[in-house]
Amino acid sequence: MNETLSLDKAQMRYGDGTRALDGLSLDFPSASFTALVGPSGCGKSTALRLLAGLLVPTGGSVTRPTRDQIGFVFQDPTLLAWKSAYDNIALPLKIAGYTRADISQRVGYALDLVGLSGRGAALPRELSGGMKMRVSLARALASEPRILLLDEPFAALDELTRLRLDDDLLHIWQQSKCTVVFVTHSISESAYLAERVAVLTNTGQLAHIENISPPATREGFRSAPAFNRAMGNIAAALGHDLNHDLGENLPASRGSAS
């Protein structure tokens, strides 16, 4: 089974000339947790969509396994409002042709994983923002993907819910040992979660790679020197970029470059 995931000089230009990615090369080792950080419009969402196969690069190449081994979590919960949490999670499995019994077992497992067992019958409107995001996460996890791609998944949630979901995500990753690529614009979130943070410039190039060796349990990690050093380095990488390029090279506001 080919599980390699990598970008090789990936380039993305949209029809209107907007350059979202400019020769980005990154390898994502199996079972690693990488965060992509960068200013708005730096192409981090574009990079994630290239990895998912939702976009085809205009230059360079992307190596990834087959699509059914990839789970994707969107910025918004992206749930079907007319379907229950259970049916939302079940839909991709149904489309992929799983049997009823298999679907039921997998959805149950996924709901359990995100702490929502017993809420399967609820419609999205009956759930809080955090719970909807959990359903969305469960949907990505239900097929037990080897690779989990997340596009600023918790950015719209309140701080407390977000911290809880960060910890839950870590737990899920440690249990399932899938490869995680996590796009965020939060420096602290990236430094807290990831083993490795890739900082992008707002022209879609790699500015810096910060390797962090966080403890398995992140208890107290936020006040650890390693965490603060990582935060400082990431901020410096971003700040450097901001000082030089802001104003002269502001990225055009392109949809998927968010």
Added chain:
Amino acid sequence: MMRYFLPAFIGILTLGIWEIWVALANIPPFVLPAPTAIFDALLENANTLFGALTVTLYITTLAFFWAVISGIALAVIFTRARIIEMAFYPYVVTLQVTPVVAIAPLILIWVGFDNVDRALILIAWIVAFFPMLTNTVQGLRATEASLHELMTLSRASWWQRLIYLELPAALPSILTGAKVSGGLALIGAVVAEFVAGSGTGTGLAWRIIEAGNRLEIANMFAALVLLSLLGIFIFYALSIVEWLALRRWHESFQPKST
């Protein structure tokens, strides 16, 4: 309570004033018959009028049915194949903007010789079809981009995408279109009956013309009352369908949150 009481009160008041005024001012019944005279005419001609009502209802229902089927089908084709939309949309608009009264005689000659009903249904369909098409197109187009990406990631076939995502997502727009279209189907049926003229028409609209020719104004009003009731019935029937289909999940049926 006031919502039902107030309009009922206004209605009864109007009818009362009308009744008294006609009596006091000695208005001849061939100009304006009293409400009681209209009610009498309704009872007296109940058989003929209800027969006519069934005919008009039949024409309207079939025209509406075909408007819904063809509107949704064409909308799906248009949203799938831009090139077909580009090729045909101007002609759909042409059909819509050409006054149906002007096309009706032609349709009656072509289709109406051996089957008048079919011609009437076709004319009413032309009137009812357009809002069904435009509303469905708009609903299909408004489907969230990330939900489409989800379907792409799940490798949904075009049919699965349509059934699981696009049609349910467009349902609110489709039902709005249906409410407009239902009313227009009735208007179309009346216009068609008017144009079809003597010897063919057996519906309510034809009863109105016939009664007018004979100066039986009370009968005219009686037929008019039934037409109004039919219109109201169609509107509320479709509103109930809308409520049944959307009340559980669509925000327009949720209590306003503060």
